[in-house]
Amino acid sequence: MVRNLRFFPPRQIGNRVDSCWEENVKTHVVIFEARGGTDKGEYGYRPDSKPIIDSLTQKGWTSEIIFYRDEDRGEIYRHTCAKAGAYISRVNPGNLPSEVGYFQMLRELVKHGVIGLPHPDAMINYGAKNAVEKLKGTEIVPEDVKCYYDFETFKAEFPASLANGVRVAKQNRGSTGEGIWRVEVLDANPNGVVSLDQMVKCTEAKDNHVETMPLGEFIDFCVKYLDGEGGMILDMPFLExxxxxxxxxxxxxxxxxxxxxxxxxxxxxxxxxxxxxxxxxxxxxxxxxxxxxxxxxxxxxxxxxxxxxxxxxxxxxxxxxxxxxxxxxxxxxxxxxxxASCVGFSTHLELSEDIANEIVRLMEAEAVVNPNWMAFAN
Ligand SMILES: Nc1ncnc2c1ncn2[C@@H]1O[C@H](COP(=O)(O)OP(=O)(O)O)[C@@H](O)[C@H]1O
Ligand SMILES: [Mg+2]
The missing domain is CATH 3.30.470.20 (ATP-grasp fold, B domain)
Structure with missing residues (x-):
């Protein structure tokens, strides 16, 4: 299990060097948010962050919301490192101008002993669209899914995939149905082969709007989804x-x-x-x-x-x-x-109590269990 390892240097106690792990938990939690977006309340922060703060306060802990901006990264890093035992990330990384700096900062914080809720790589791995492909063959994912990471493979293989039926092509970024396309071949070829000049009906999950175009044009349009770090397209059957x-x-x-x-x-x-x-x-x-x-x-x-x-x-x-x-x-x-990156619970604010309990239990466990010999092995 990859955990947020924290090593505290040996401490001098009297004339004895005590090499045990830090026993004191830093009882301060920083909640990262980003400015703007439709998930914010009247005063600019997420309405479901306040109940977490209140529940932590009831336990005698402290917490605060910090709005992340690349410009303030160094200062935020230093402040969090000095004050917090854990951070909660409540930012949709796709909404930042670039997620690189944010993830870098989170990674450094974890490296320096702040507990990551979640660790940035956990956020990336659980939340990416290829999670579906990685779970292929398990009880919850059929065999008939694939993921493309480069344009050439997408162009070569997506037509054959469409020959098996209506597909959903999903980009990795965004979270509101943008770049999630239901793709159906119109006038299927009698020999079962789908060519780039065949017309396809494309419906985007953002607003269910429909566009009809040759398959080749749709494929070219998708090139942007394969760009840069985390660029990928998941291809799975459309489930009626x-x-x-x-x-x-x-x-x-x-x-x-x-x-x-x-x-x-x-x-x-x-x-x-x-x-x-x-x-x-x-x-x-x-x-x-x-x-x-x-x-x-x-x-x-x-x-x-x-x-x-x-x-x-x-x-x-x-x-x-x-x-x-x-x-x-x-x-x-x-x-x-x-x-995994910015799930809200505005309709169930009472959950804050359970969330706060879980944070406290987790931080206490991290403080007493030596990560070389973890409590929960695989
Ligand atoms: N395989 C599928 N079959 C049918 N509908 C799908 C399929 N995959 C996604 N959808 C629909 O598209 C919406 C957006 O897809 P999703 O994978 O949730 O991406 P997003 O990150 O944009 O939320 C889903 O909420 C669902 O309504
Ligand atoms: Mg979704």
Whole structure:
């Protein structure tokens, strides 16, 4: 398990050098946010950050929100390093002008003993769209998914993929359906081969708008999704039963805390579960979804192992779409994506208590367990 290792140099106690690990927890937590964005309240910060602060205060801990900007990076780093035992990252890195500096700062903080909630590499590995591909062959991901990292492979292989049926091509960045395309070949070729000049119907999950164009043109348009660090396109089957809704499992580390059932708008081309596109959300307790909760509980260790063995994020979601097993006719839950970087819980503010408890327990454990001999081995 990759953990946030903290080494404290040996301390001089009287005339004896005590080489044990630091026993005192720094009981201050910094919450990073970014300015702007639709998730902010009247006073500029996320409305669901305040209850975390209040819950920590009740435990006798202190915390504060810091708005990250590249320009202030050095000062923020020094302040956090000196004051905080842990940080909570509540920034959507895709919304920063560049995520490089932010991740660099988080990495340095972890290196210098601040507990990362989550560690930047955990954020990257759990939250990237290729998490679905990395879980291929498990109970929650079918074999028929792939991920492209360069334009040549995408251009060479995506047409053949479309010959198998309607696909969803997903860019890695963004989180509101932008660059998430349902792609369907119109007038399929009788010999089953799909060529670049065939017309495709492309529907974007951002707003369910439809564009029709030759496949070659769509592929060229997608070149931007493959640019730069983290550039990739996930290619998975379009799951018809998205009409019944996307099922979001809200996680606090390894426990399911609630379920959000997101039903796309009732319109012919609608497949998006985003609020902006008109989807309707229903909040449900886990006991309404016993089968799914069982699957999630079984899958969490596999998810953790396959996605790099990082500590589980504090707050994260696992999003599923229903499918039907062609052999048994039974329901199957297919992983659509994992969100690990800036999950909100504005509708369930009472969760702040559990979140604060988890932070405190975690920091206390980090302070007493020697990371060379961890409590939880794989
Ligand atoms: N394989 C799929 N089949 C059907 N609909 C899908 C599929 N994958 C994604 N969607 C729809 O597209 C929306 C956006 O895709 P998602 O993977 O959640 O990306 P984002 O990061 O933009 O939220 C989902 O909320 C869901 O409604
Ligand atoms: Mg999503």
């Amino acid at each position: 039963r998205i009409k019944e809704g996307e099922i979001r499992v809200f996680m606090l580390r390894n426990s399911v805390v609630n379920i959000v059932h997101k039903k796309p708008a009732d319109a012919p081309d609608a497949f998006s579960a985003t609020l902006f596109s008109g989807a309707k959300y229903t909040y449900e307790t886990p006991d309404k979804w016993p089968e799914l909760v069982g699957i999630v509980n079984r899958s969490v260790p596999v998810i953790q192992r396959r996605l790099g063995n990082y500590d589980l994020p504090l707050i994260w979601t696992i999003d599923f779409i229903l499918d039907t097993d062609p052999e048994t006719g039974e329901d199957k839950y297919v992983l659509g994506e994992i969100n």
